[in-house]
Structure formats: structure tokens, C-alpha cells
Amino acid sequence: xxxxxxxxxxxxxxxxxxxxxxLRKDGRIAPDTxxxxxxxxERLGYVPDQIAASFxxxxxxxxxxxxxxxNNPHFAETVQAIIETLEVDGTQVLLxxxxxxxxxxxxxxxxxLRRRPEAIVLTADAHSARTRKLLGDSGIPVVEIWDLPPxxxxxxxxxxxxxxAKAMVTFLADRGYRRIVYVGETHDADTRGARRREGYTAGLxxxxxxxxxxxxxxxxxVSMTEGGAAYHAVRQKWPDADAVMCVSDPCAFGFMxxxxxxxxSIPRDLGIVGFGDFEVSRCSAPPLTTVxxxxxxxxxxxxxxxxxxxxxxxxxxxxxxxxxxVIERGSTPAAAT
Amino acid sequence: xxxxxxxxxxxxxxxxxxxxxxLRKDGRIAPDTxxxxxxxxERLGYVPDQIAASFxxxxxxxxxxxxxxxNNPHFAETVQAIIETLEVDGTQVLLxxxxxxxxxxxxxxxxxLRRRPEAIVLTADAHSARTRKLLGDSGIPVVEIWDLPPxxxxxxxxxxxxxxAKAMVTFLADRGYRRIVYVGETHDADTRGARRREGYTAGLxxxxxxxxxxxxxxxxxVSMTEGGAAYHAVRQKWPDADAVMCVSDPCAFGFMxxxxxxxxSIPRDLGIVGFGDFEVSRCSAPPLTTVxxxxxxxxxxxxxxxxxxxxxxxxxxxxxxxxxxVIERGSTPAAAT
DNA sequence: GCAGCTTGTGTTATCGATAACAATGCTAGC
DNA sequence: GCTAGCATTGTTATCGATAACACAAGCTGC
Numbered sequence: 124x125x126x127x128x129x130x131x132x133x134x135x136x137x138x139x140x141x142x143x144x145x146l147r148k149d150g151r152i153a154p155d156t157x158x159x160x161x162x163x164x165e166r167l168g169y170v171p172d173q174i175a176a177s178f179x180x181x182x183x184x185x186x187x188x189x190x191x192x193x194n195n196p197h198f199a200e201t202v203q204a205i206i207e208t209l210e211v212d213g214t215q216v217l218l219x220x221x222x223x224x225x226x227x228x229x230x231x232x233x234x235x236l237r238r239r240p241e242a243i244v245l246t247a248d249a250h251s252a253r254t255r256k257l258l259g260d261s262g263i264p265v266v267e268i269w270d271l272p273p274x275x276x277x278x279x280x281x282x283x284x285x286x287x288a289k290a291m292v293t294f295l296a297d298r299g300y301r302r303i304v305y306v307g308e309t310h311d312a313d314t315r316g317a318r319r320r321e322g323y324t325a326g327l328x329x330x331x332x333x334x335x336x337x338x339x340x341x342x343x344x345v346s347m348t349e350g351g352a353a354y355h356a357v358r359q360k361w362p363d364a365d366a367v368m369c370v371s372d373p374c375a376f377g378f379m380x381x382x383x384x385x386x387x388s389i390p391r392d393l394g395i396v397g398f399g400d401f402e403v404s405r406c407s408a409p410p411l412t413t414v415x416x417x418x419x420x421x422x423x424x425x426x427x428x429x430x431x432x433x434x435x436x437x438x439x440x441x442x443x444x445x446x447x448x449v450i451e452r453g454s455t456p457a458a459a460t
Numbered sequence: 461x462x463x464x465x466x467x468x469x470x471x472x473x474x475x476x477x478x479x480x481x482x483l484r485k486d487g488r489i490a491p492d493t494x495x496x497x498x499x500x501x502e503r504l505g506y507v508p509d510q511i512a513a514s515f516x517x518x519x520x521x522x523x524x525x526x527x528x529x530x531n532n533p534h535f536a537e538t539v540q541a542i543i544e545t546l547e548v549d550g551t552q553v554l555l556x557x558x559x560x561x562x563x564x565x566x567x568x569x570x571x572x573l574r575r576r577p578e579a580i581v582l583t584a585d586a587h588s589a590r591t592r593k594l595l596g597d598s599g600i601p602v603v604e605i606w607d608l609p610p611x612x613x614x615x616x617x618x619x620x621x622x623x624x625a626k627a628m629v630t631f632l633a634d635r636g637y638r639r640i641v642y643v644g645e646t647h648d649a650d651t652r653g654a655r656r657r658e659g660y661t662a663g664l665x666x667x668x669x670x671x672x673x674x675x676x677x678x679x680x681x682v683s684m685t686e687g688g689a690a691y692h693a694v695r696q697k698w699p700d701a702d703a704v705m706c707v708s709d710p711c712a713f714g715f716m717x718x719x720x721x722x723x724x725s726i727p728r729d730l731g732i733v734g735f736g737d738f739e740v741s742r743c744s745a746p747p748l749t750t751v752x753x754x755x756x757x758x759x760x761x762x763x764x765x766x767x768x769x770x771x772x773x774x775x776x777x778x779x780x781x782x783x784x785x786v787i788e789r790g791s792t793p794a795a796a797t
Numbered sequence: 798g799c800a801g802c803t804t805g806t807g808t809t810a811t812c813g814a815t816a817a818c819a820a821t822g823c824t825a826g827c
Numbered sequence: 828g829c830t831a832g833c834a835t836t837g838t839t840a841t842c843g844a845t846a847a848c849a850c851a852a853g854c855t856g857c
Binding site: 125168170171172173174175177178183192193194196199200202203206207210213215216217218220233234236237238239256257260261262346347348351373376377380383384402403405406407408 | 462505507508509510511512514515520529530531533536537539540543544547550552553554555557570571573574575576593594597598599683684685688710713714717720721739740742743744745
């Protein structure tokens, strides 16, 4: 039999309530008593049963976080920052991966809600009607991150992918590009990728750069390899393109590597830009011009918001905007001085 | 008040036990009764309380997984594969990140054990004495992954980093390289990085390639940027080096990009190899020669092992070896035919 | 036609901690 | 010296499900 709190209480000559207080920060207990009890706990190797504690206190000590995939450094960094910030309060993160599929998201939200998380964080993306209902009925604070959609479920921490993509088009137009191709994702209904695509289109229109040239390569996330495949498709469809804007850095990197291997000189013959400021973009030759958002900062701000759980439950919807910026590098020519 | 099982039972005109059985696969229950109850559950929007269920059944439904960092595509893929395989049985994954720090690992193991996971997966690396004791006393099956250390805590799924690094040295020697530098990690006592370094040294010795040339760049994980920094240090220390073997692909990629920008031609002037077969290595120009291990496969095999929880608890220590292979690409010259 | 089995459902006890309240002893202030 | 109030500890009830066992009804085979 595993050692439980009653065993510790008996060994220390106190009641279980006193042991319980010794283990937590808040309960009023004499410092000497606490020290003695902690000694007994150490000696017996007692490990508290958090399930029983959660059941009794009706507080799970969990925050649920859903991301499309861990295999994306930004989401990984955000999750990492949330985990590290919350663990200080003893809150653990229950992680879910949607694989970019709303149906999967729905199932996972249900699984996570069973655990009674104290808040739930999702990436702002297409949510099924049932997901929205589940979240709404749960009474649990919801935070959407990484985009600022017009119809939020709850609170928001992120930036406008639409505005960021539009800013990138403006940047390219300023550099003299006129025939800008966009390489994006298929199946992007109501996703962050779609908002970037819409930002591209809006940007073109605003700058008077003619009809959009959109190539949809594959379902999100577009890998480096798929970005490479896009190169050949784009070259065939729009041989006169002078710049290519990719839905993400990995896509742009793959695209650029294929271009270089085909003898195209970057940025002389073709400008290439990505999205997300992945590490590979800083180290590639040439380094990639991109849009950067601080994923760690985003995670920290989200965690900070989560620490105000009580306010989130009752208070008004909060919106934390994370800044983005166009980062100019060697894959586009330097500005004329 | 949230709806609970008694509410559902009352609405369906049955006992809570029958509702409980309707929700699970095993309980014996008439198909019609189950259908009716599921209908009531749907109508009421009842979400079962997993905490209460876990408390009552004394089964948490969790498996704990500790990785050094999520910000490494291999660990992310492994975790992803484990999550997806186990979720079919309704088992959730409780994730922890050690940030490559044994002290952190110890704290996190304790936090995770409180949740009474049904098994615990850690990356094979240095563990503190207290971590080993905690794990041993817990009575919970332990699986170490990603390396096969000589003193395992429990079961193992992985490959020998030592053998893989040695194989890479043999490969380089076969290609005619004689002055091979190793770029590794500082603070690598008893880690997977150390085993690669040891494999390198053993390989040199076996091939009669003189004393090791080891450059320790920074604490794990060595980033692309740090790999770039290593280039300059290595060039200065060993100007006559003809090949560089890096502790990881990101390190090798950063190194190679710096080399190229410094006018070095790869592989003509210098051979460069990495470790891990990251996607960037397949797409870089030139693509990187590396050692590949299938992270998804590793995750799947781990999950499969975890599904036999009962056998793990009592049975003998299991060892699942995952194959590795040297993947030859453009950063080393083609073999003479 | 009845023992013995199977199937489906209900009853009761219980998992291990914590909340809420009660009780005790002690100190300060008058 | 007495009391209010604080600091510390104990007592009792309880969180919401499930395990184990009990029980009723139908069915089988002789």
C-alpha cells in the first residue's frame, strides 16, 4: 500500500488537516510544526495524491492548451513559456494537438473539459459549432492565441495575421516589386493561413498591383519540402513573377533552396519572403525577409492572463495585442538609399 | 451548478451505475439502454468529471512524458506519436520539459508523480539520485527513450548514440577524411550528447585517426546560430581540419552556412555532417549528410509498449532497439565508384 | 418444471484529500 | 484578573464517480 496522508499524520502525531496545511502555502500553521511534518514526509517518501486533492478542493490545477501541432517551433515556444510561467503557481498544462483539424479539435476539447481545467487556451482558428458550444457551456475561461479573429470565443492574445500579411505586401511594393505571387495552404477555410492570404489580396488591391496570383500548395502546415515543390509550380504558372510571398518560413526556405538549385539568384532574379521568423530564416543563405512575432512573449502574456483566472471568469473579454514587424534580410534587395 | 451523473440518471430513469456503464466500453449494459442514456447526456450537455472518475477507480488515465525540450522536432514528433496512439484508449499524456537540466527533471518528476500516472516516459539522460529513488519507490513503470544507457531505470526504447556516432566516424574515414573535428555541447556529463562525443573518440581511435579534436560550443541544445559561431572557433583552432562532425543537424547547418558565407566550398574544401536528420538537412544547399532515426517510429514503439502497462509493472525490463542509419548527402563527397 | 447460468440493473461502501467550522490555549489591553 | 482576539490545531462532512456485490428476470437443458 502506498503511503497516504493519514500515515504521515500518525507518524507526526498530528491530524491530516495539519499535514495538508504543511504541504500548502496558505494554511495557518506554526513554522516548527510545518518543518517537523515536512521532515516526516521526506523520511516516509510520501507523495501527495493530487487526484484526491483536486477532487476534494474542486480545483484541478490544470490549464488546457491546444495547439495545431507541436512540430512548429513557435507553438512549441509558446507552450514552453506557458508551462514555465504557470508551474511557479503549481499549475500544470494539459496539452492537446489538433493537427490543424477542427473535428479533432472538437474531440480533444471534450477530452480536456472532462479534466475540469481552470482555463483553456486554443489557437485562434476555425472552431466547429459544437466546440464553441462546449466551451461556452463549460463556464471555463477561454483564451484564443496567435490571431485576433473578428468573432472571438473569449479572451485573445495575438496579432492580426491579416494586417501582418498586408504590411508585407506594402513592404514588397515599396521595394519595387510588381508581380507578387502568394504561396499558401489548401483547406485554409477560416484559418490563420487564410487571413494571411486575405491580407495579401487586400494589400495588392490597396497598392494597385493587379489580380492576385495565389498558388495553394498543400494542407497546413506547408513543409520545406512542399515549399520546394511549390517553386516549380509557381515558375510554370507565372514565369514573370518578381517576388514570392510564402505562408510560412519553412515554405519559403524550401522554395528558395529549389530556386537556388535551379540557378536563380536571390534576390537579384526573384525576391522571396516568408512569415514567422523561424531560426532557419536567420541562418539561411541568403537569410530570409519575413514577418516576426515573438512566440515566447506571446506565451508569457498568455500565461500572465491565465494567472488572473478569477477575473477572466467574470470580467469583460480581454485583448492583448502582440506586435509584429517586417524583418528585412538578404532575400529581398536592400532599400535604395 | 454543473450537471452531474445523478442528474443524468434521474433524467433517464436509471441509476448512476447504469449511466457510468453507458459511458464506458466495458460495463455490461443493454444496447437500447445505452443509446437512450447517451441521448439524455447529449441533450443535457453532460460532461463527465474525470477527476472524480479517476479518484474512484484509482486510475488516472495519464501517462507522463518528459522531454528536454519541445522545441526540437524529434521530441515533438515522438510526443505527437505517443499522444496520438494513446488517445485511442482514452489515455492522456501529461507533458514535462526538463530544459536539459537534471534538477528541473527532479522537480517535474515529483510534480508528475502526484498525478499518479500509469507510466512515465523520460528521455535517457543524466538523472539525479533523488529522481531515480522517486521513480523506483513509485511502483510506476518507467520507460527511457532516445538512448540506450548502460544503467537503465526501467524499460528502454531507443538506439545507441555511441554506436551511431562511431558509425559516422567510420563513414567519414571511408570517404578519406583524416582530420575530423567534433563540435559538441558543454555541460554534457552523462547525456546523449556525451555519448555521441564518446562514440566519435572511440571511432577515431579505432580508425587510427590520432587525438580527438573536440570543440565544445555551448550548453545543449546547440542552436543554428551557435553552430555558426562554432565555425569561426574551429577554423582558428584547427585550420587544417578536413571534416567537421556536429552534435546535431541544426548545429551543422549553422556551421555550414557560416562556412559558405566565408567562401568555403562544401564539400570540396570541407566535409560537414550532422546528427538527427532534421528537415532542414534535407533541404539545405548542399543537403547535409547525417545520422537518421525515425522519431515517429520511436514514439509509436514507446506508445505500444505503454499499452502493455500491466506487463510493464511486473514483467522483466524490456528493450526496443530503433535502427539508425548514416544518410549520405551532398555535404560530403560521393564515394569513389 | 426446475437448477443453474446469463444478462441487465441497482445498492452500498469507498477512494484521499480539503472546506468549513469548532475548539483550544495564549497574549494583550484594560 | 478578565475578556476579546489571535494563532494554531482538530472534527466532521463532503466532493462525484466506480468497484464489488446483490438481485431480478429470462433462458437452457435435461
